[in-house]
Amino acid sequence: MKLARRISEVRPSATLSINAKAQELRRRGVKIINFAVGEPDFHTPVHVKQMAIQAVIRNQTRYTPASGMQELKEAVCRWVESYYGLQYNTSNVLISCGGKHALYNVFQAILDPGDEVFIPAPYWVSYPDMVVLAGGVPLIVSMSFENNYKLTPEVLKSTINQNTKAIILNSPSNPTGVYYSEEELKELAEVLKGYPDLWIISDDIYSHMLFNGAKWTNIVVVEPSFRDRTVIIHGVSKSYAMTGWRIGFAVGSEELIKAASKIQSQSTSNPCSIAQWASLAALMGDQSDVDRMAKSFESRCAYVTHRLRSIPGIRFVEPQGAFYIFPDVSAFYGKSYGHKVVNDSLSMADYLMDEAHIAVVPGIAFGDDRCIRLSYALSMKDLEEGCNRLESALRALK
Template sequence: MSYVASRLSAIRPSASMVASQAAKALRATGVDVIDLGLGEPDFPTPDHIIDAAFRAARAGETLYTAPAGTPALRAAIAEKFRRENGLSFGPDDVTVANGAKQIIFNALMATLEPGDEAILLAPYFVSYPEMVKLLGGTPVTVECPAETGFRLTPELLEAAITPRTKWLFLNMPGNPSGAVYSRAQLEALGAVLARHPSVLVLSDEIYEHILFDGREFVSFAAACPELVERSLVVNGVSKSYAMTGWRVGYAAGPAPLIKAMNVVQSQSVTSVCSIAQAAALAALEGPQDHVARFRAAFEARRDLVVAGVAKIGGLSLPAPDGAFYAYIGCGALIGRKTPQGTVLADDAAVADYLLKHGRVSSVPGVAYGLSPYFRISTATGEETLTEALARIDAAVGALE
């Protein structure tokens, strides 16, 4: 007797969670492992956000909310889009969910028909293809190599669109690459999409505030206002405000799409935790100085890792434009032998070797659709990153 639905047969668990769990399992045996598999800030949630949650709980804000979120939070989100992105959305154009991942899940559940295609840009966030497959769609992978800055070009986009294309996924800054698009680059993609009016755009902008080298963030919908009626702008408080565990994501888009997503939410989780919504409201409306402080720390960590990887023979790392990951090229390690005589056949083998021999947890590039690479999170302290780089250097140096 099988308890598992057939639709799960092609779905893989989150690769970053798998890597983190493997690190925890080794730690449980007494092995000192540095876990760089999961991407979440190591900063505590700012005090004023925690205080707002406490006050909300004390005030009795502990009941169900509307599936779309509280009116106050949706108004604050609409104001955030106006203030920071130059986008005009009303409260009915906004929805709140348990993290940006659930926003994406709800959107796909509400729109995908069997066989509909979603264009994913490799390297992509590990959950994108699995959610598309789980909800009856077909992922179409477009490889965006380091030579393109890990960015989609208009030519690649045009070649990938078919009559079955339902969604184009954008992620900027990108996880795992850190790639960022300029306004001109987004406009060039918009010109292609203008010729294909049935294609929807999901712009995942969760790392919006984590930009380096003085770059300016431009939302896809702001760069291509003529496409706003078929764009879903996804964001949340997890990364910029160090609130990963609070699980609050949000999105804005065409009212009919948002309404359909709210129907999905009403029949799944009902709503987001009311206290977490109060915290998210405080994050968006309160002091923003910590956002800049976090960003500066992430940039310093980026610089440390880029400089460290440059000193390790056989590895390469173009400086990421944003986010807090390093997508490290390891092609020169493929085919080399470990001290135990095992040949490293691919980047999955490299990541496994770094975990068991170097005691550093990473995620192989195959999980992101583009090999040979491995991803480490740089969202941890400089002392930890320095030690991790030393361990990786020693492990690479031990290869034959």
């Protein structure tokens, strides 16, 4: 039997083999330090969980409108207004099953076969494959370490072309943790003004996790004239430690939201009603957990950067947000330990798993084979142990 061609065009998740190996080792009783996680290690706030319980008791368990409950859309509008200072109506909001699903619907709604999507690399793993699934072509453009992996107006100007239909901006970034300042976004906006038909996708999912007083903003805030061609992707997964609840949202022009909602209505229908009520409590309730998590990631980031700095051969761009760091370990390529040779990010991840029992994600999954991604959403005890193991394993490579 023949499967669709698009299946062979989509890459399987690069983390699958690492996870399978980690599971196998755990089954054998080995303690793995898991630097590969992509979620906060905190619990969902209590008032959010209580709201979900109440929703069940109140029998709020039926279908909601396919694009999400009106109450939650109103909460998203209020939250966006208080956080971004931008006013939207509920017709500008689509509630989906996670930020990933919101993005998926948006790509399906804007891309025709052959349309290019400008993706600065390193990028979040799912962008290129979601573009391909929508018939588009990822235009992957590598950013330089020297410029902190950030897109510059010069690179943007020289790469963008008439086939480019959309661009993705992700600040702070998964996997690098770098973010764009107001000034930098203004400079990019100047170039983007020359391409009025280009969609801008602003993936702001980590916006609440910024360190050392950094001031977060996004492209629509700095350039309000982009409002109708920018779609904001956000959600409760990261900010409120709600990755399993699967609620994210897209905020954009009525035309785009209507189109993306149509896609959603013929695929998943509404996201879980109980999770929607819980998300309303997250957005409207006490925000102190959000600040507490951000502060905690800030101090863990400081610890990990301090440790990595003392390992000769590693270089990295200092993260300013999210909970990832993306060290360049290519100075170790070509070296070996026993019969194991490390020559790319996959063999490095394999080596670290086998010899140090630490799980990391190979940088190739994010479009940069020189690096590995470490998540520091771990307890201080595990971070310390993990950094010790990483340091010993790298030093052992000759």
